[in-house]
Amino acid sequence: MTAPSGGELKIKYRIEDGTMVEIKGISASFDYEVQPGINLISYSEAKSVAVNAKNGEIKEWKLEKDESNNRWEYRFKIRSAGQDWEIRIDATNGVIRRIT
16 A cells, blocks of 8 residues: 555455454655554554654554564654664553663
């Protein structure tokens, strides 16, 4: 799927039941909106949390269900001050779960 800004999204579904497995931004620009539904925060809300945590350039992002704890989370890869960071955000409430 191509967003109006020219960015591209990749969306994975399970064939068996049609449930969403992952949404991934695969090319810049990352200036668009995604409303995943299923009681999750929007991409723009998660993006704001990530950029406020590590101000820099988004290199990629994805929304996926972490099978180890059965929770949805956004993962952003951000380049800030010459260093790469991964920021994980709980997709149900927008709380940062981890910065590495």
